[in-house]
Amino acid sequence: MPERLFEDFKYFDYKFPEPQYLGAKYVMLDWIRQFIPKDVKSALDAFGGSQSVSFLFKQLGFQTITNDFLNFNYQIGKALIENLSGKLTEDDLIILFQKSPTKSDFTLIENLFTGIFFEKEQAFFLDNFRANIPLLESDYKKALAFTVMFRSITRKITMGHFAHTQALSYASNPERIRRNRSLVRPVKDIFCELLPLYNNAVFDNSQQNISHHKNILELLPEIRNVDLVYFDPPYCNSHADYQSFYHLLETYTEYWKDKEFINGINRYEPQRYSGFDKKSVAIESFEKLFALAEGIPYWLISYNDRSYPAIDVFEQILKKHREVQIETRTYRNGRGGKGSVAGSREILFVCSPKTNISLANCKITMRPFEYWQKLHQSEALGEFNTNRSGLLWLKIKSILRKDLIKDFVASSRCRVSETGLNAQFKELYNLLSGDIETAHSLLDDYTRKISSSQIASVNEQKLSSELYKLKTFDWGGDYQNSLDKYLVSRYIKVDNPSYDNLVAKFVTEINPAVQGYVLNSWYNYWSSVLIENIFKSHSAVLPTIGKIKNVDFFVNDMPFDLKVTYLPAEYIKQKRKEKGLPVELTFLKAQAKALEISYNKDAKPGDVHYEITEKMKDRGDDSSKNVLTRLQTETLSILQDAQQQPKMLAKWLYENQGEMRFGAENRLFLVLVDTGNFADSWKLKRNIDLLKPLVVSYLDDFKNQNIKDLELSFSFKGKPNPFNVLTDIIFIVK
Ligand SMILES: C[S@@+](CC[C@H](N)C(=O)[O-])C[C@H]1O[C@@H](n2cnc3c(N)ncnc32)[C@H](O)[C@@H]1O
Numbered sequence: 097m098p099e100r101l102f103e104d105f106k107y108f109d110y111k112f113p114e115p116q117y118l119g120a121k122y123v124m125l126d127w128i129r130q131f132i133p134k135d136v137k138s139a140l141d142a143f144g145g146s147q148s149v150s151f152l153f154k155q156l157g158f159q160t161i162t163n164d165f166l167n168f169n170y171q172i173g174k175a176l177i178e179n180l181s182g183k184l185t186e187d188d189l190i191i192l193f194q195k196s197p198t199k200s201d202f203t204l205i206e207n208l209f210t211g212i213f214f215e216k217e218q219a220f221f222l223d224n225f226r227a228n229i230p231l232l233e234s235d236y237k238k239a240l241a242f243t244v245m246f247r248s249i250t251r252k253i254t255m256g257h258f259a260h261t262q263a264l265s266y267a268s269n270p271e272r273i274r275r276n277r278s279l280v281r282p283v284k285d286i287f288c289e290l291l292p293l294y295n296n297a298v299f300d301n302s303q304q305n306i307s308h309h310k311n312i313l314e315l316l317p318e319i320r321n322v323d324l325v326y327f328d329p330p331y332c333n334s335h336a337d338y339q340s341f342y343h344l345l346e347t348y349t350e351y352w353k354d355k356e357f358i359n360g361i362n363r364y365e366p367q368r369y370s371g372f373d374k375k376s377v378a379i380e381s382f383e384k385l386f387a388l389a390e391g392i393p394y395w396l397i398s399y400n401d402r403s404y405p406a407i408d409v410f411e412q413i414l415k416k417h418r419e420v421q422i423e424t425r426t427y428r429n430g431r432g433g434k435g436s437v438a439g440s441r442e443i444l445f446v447c448s449p450k451t452n453i454s455l456a457n458c459k460i461t462m463r464p465f466e467y468w469q470k471l472h473q474s475e476a477l478g479e480f481n482t483n484r485s486g487l488l489w490l491k492i493k494s495i496l497r498k499d500l501i502k503d504f505v506a507s508s509r510c511r512v513s514e515t516g517l518n519a520q521f522k523e524l525y526n527l528l529s530g531d532i533e534t535a536h537s538l539l540d541d542y543t544r545k546i547s548s549s550q551i552a553s554v555n556e557q558k559l560s561s562e563l564y565k566l567k568t569f570d571w572g573g574d575y576q577n578s579l580d581k582y583l584v585s586r587y588i589k590v591d592n593p594s595y596d597n598l599v600a601k602f603v604t605e606i607n608p609a610v611q612g613y614v615l616n617s618w619y620n621y622w623s624s625v626l627i628e629n630i631f632k633s634h635s636a637v638l639p640t641i642g643k644i645k646n647v648d649f650f651v652n653d654m655p656f657d658l659k660v661t662y663l664p665a666e667y668i669k670q671k672r673k674e675k676g677l678p679v680e681l682t683f684l685k686a687q688a689k690a691l692e693i694s695y696n697k698d699a700k701p702g703d704v705h706y707e708i709t710e711k712m713k714d715r716g717d718d719s720s721k722n723v724l725t726r727l728q729t730e731t732l733s734i735l736q737d738a739q740q741q742p743k744m745l746a747k748w749l750y751e752n753q754g755e756m757r758f759g760a761e762n763r764l765f766l767v768l769v770d771t772g773n774f775a776d777s778w779k780l781k782r783n784i785d786l787l788k789p790l791v792v793s794y795l796d797d798f799k800n801q802n803i804k805d806l807e808l809s810f811s812f813k814g815k816p817n818p819f820n821v822l823t824d825i826i827f828i829v830k
Contacts, residue, residue, distance in 0.1 A: 173307030182236030331403030572612025645760035
């Protein structure tokens with residue numbers, strides 16, 4: 097037998113004591129095991145429950161990290177996963193069964209559950225045992241005492257959970273007793289019978305295993321260096337409410353002093369927040385969960401064909417992050433939990449990292465630090481697209497902040513002797529250049545880990561709702577990006593410095609202008625955060641953490657700046673001309689005259705356009721409708737041309753950018769168009785339901801793009817040489 101195979105079975109003589117827990121995967125372990133990749137050395141069981149899957153990981157010799165947001169599950173993890181040697185001895189049993197010196201402080205179980213789940217005498221025993229647990233010498237022994245007791249209590253209760261109250265009535269029913277003797281056995285007897293099974297399950301797999309007790313969304317940002325994560329969340333459609341089913345075990349562990357106990361079962365209230373047990377929040381929680389797990393290469397996810405959301409929806413969510421393979425297995429008999437009804441299908445999503453497209457023409461010609469610094473400063477960015485060492489320089493720059501560098505150096509075990517930030521930048525670059533591909537993957541892992549918590553901190557739905565409060569998008573003035581200058585030139589440095597005139601203008605001009613500026617800037621800023629988050633949550637995208645000039649993120653290792661824009665009026669004007677169509681405003685004015693529609697001839701062009709089109713809409717007669725339809729059809733055909741030849745519009749956008757904000761970096765343009773009313777295109781920035789699927793499907797497909805299709809050369813007035821960039825346009829059309 098090859099050595100590795102032998103190694104695999106080293107810990108398989110240890111047996112996991114059969115659990116009684118809804119949704120436990122105890123009977124599925126052999127099946128799940130086949131899908132664990134061979135190179136895994138450490139694994140996280142994110143929703144550990146009874147710890148049956150963690151136990152498998154431990155047996156496989158992995159460093160095992162387990163977690164459950166309930167304290168009693170955490171105790172089981174501590175006893176059977178983290179614990180390498182602590183067992184309960186005869187002496188420990190003497191302590192546990194002695195009359196407790198502090199018994200008078202321990203009456204919770206008797207007070208709450210006598211007559212519901214236990215006779216008084218059994219409840220008294222449980223309180224006394226609970227009072228003695230803290231007297232054991234180590235936390236592992238304490239956890240083991242809890243663990244065996246949980247199982248003993250559960251066995252005594254019909255159905256093995258605490259959401260129904262038949263145990264006592266069944267205990268006086270001979271037929272029930274014949275089927276389940278435990279109903280009438282003292283808990284102590286059951287405990288003593290089970291103990292050897294648990295003691296024998298404690299073993300040392302030569303790893304530092306850890307049990308955690310957190311909501312997984314809080315734990316994931318702290319997790320490092322894990323190869324595989326197993327997700328077995330409570331799916332909302334069936335048996336999701338673990339806190340109602342197992343409230344008694346949690347109350348026994350926590351020994352709550354500050355809770356209310358409600359319903360016929362005396363369940364504690366308030367419950368802990370899960371995020372995965374209610375339909376209203378489940379999808380959002382899964383999206384957060386997967387964004388946070390980006391740094392872990394392999395994911396296994398247990399699911400059921402009766403779960404919510406449906407399998408195909410869930411698969412789509414997953415596909416944004418990983419290559420997904422779906423495995424199924426049919427339940428022959430129902431064993432409880434998560435809809436595990438006979439005939440239902442158990443699903444396992446087997447997920448592995450996506451294969452990135454490699455840059456066809458990418459080189460690793462090493463260049464000194466200063467070379468890249470100079471290119472970056474002079475904004476000659478083309479070479480960064482094609483050289484892995486230039487890309488490395490950019491990625492280090494993206495984490496160039498004192499705290500981040502310190503954290504990165506510690507987590508990647510590099511040694512840096514410089515103390516100044518810029519000197520550290522150079523030192524790190526030189527150090528990491530020694531093994532460039534390892535350096536890339538270290539930086540990628542680190543960046544994803546940090547950015548995932550930044551991403552998760554944005555509550556998309558809430559932010560989108562806030563943005564929906566803006567009813568109109570009116571700047572209230574033409575500021576040319578500077579409200580300050582605008583106010584000074586119009587109201588301060590004026591010919592007639594009349595105080596009364598100035599005060600009079602507050603209500604009519606100044607307040608609306610300031611309000612318009614602030615509201616629109618607020619809208620633009622927060623809608624970009626919303627949009628950037630969609631990009632940054634995708635597995636093809638590596639966000640920049642700190643600000644790097646001209647780079648918002650890398651898509652499959654290509655640096656890009658994101659520009660959100662509309663189909664520009666000037667572009668439409670130019671294309672109309674090229675197509676031999678009249679200038680739109682001239683056409684409108686002529687039509688207004690013909691239809692005897694009056695308008696303010698002294699108003700600004702934009703206002704004239706608005707007045708005429710609104711009046712035509714209000715009239716609603718055939719002639720007015722024809723004019724409006726004709727204009728709309730013409731603009732739509734310009735849009736369609738741009739969609740078919742995006743480079744044409746991209747070139748126009750580069751060549752017609754403002755001189756003050758000139759840039760020749762790679763740009764990914766998001767062009768928003770509301771074809772029903774072009775003037776309403778600003779509203780699409782907050783329309784997450786429209787934006788998200790389009791952006792995600794673009795990024796899903798990005799790896800199939802041909803680099804040549806992204807290459808663009810453009811020139812700019814006053815600059816002697818042409819610029820070469822990579823660019824593309826994502827059209828968001830409603
Ligand atoms: C289906 S069970 C896991 C069963 C487990 N794989 C086993 O074999 O026993 C789901 C578990 O997730 C836990 N849970 C629910 N929401 C959680 C959250 N937000 N974070 C961590 N654990 C959570 C529940 O307490 C429950 O034990």
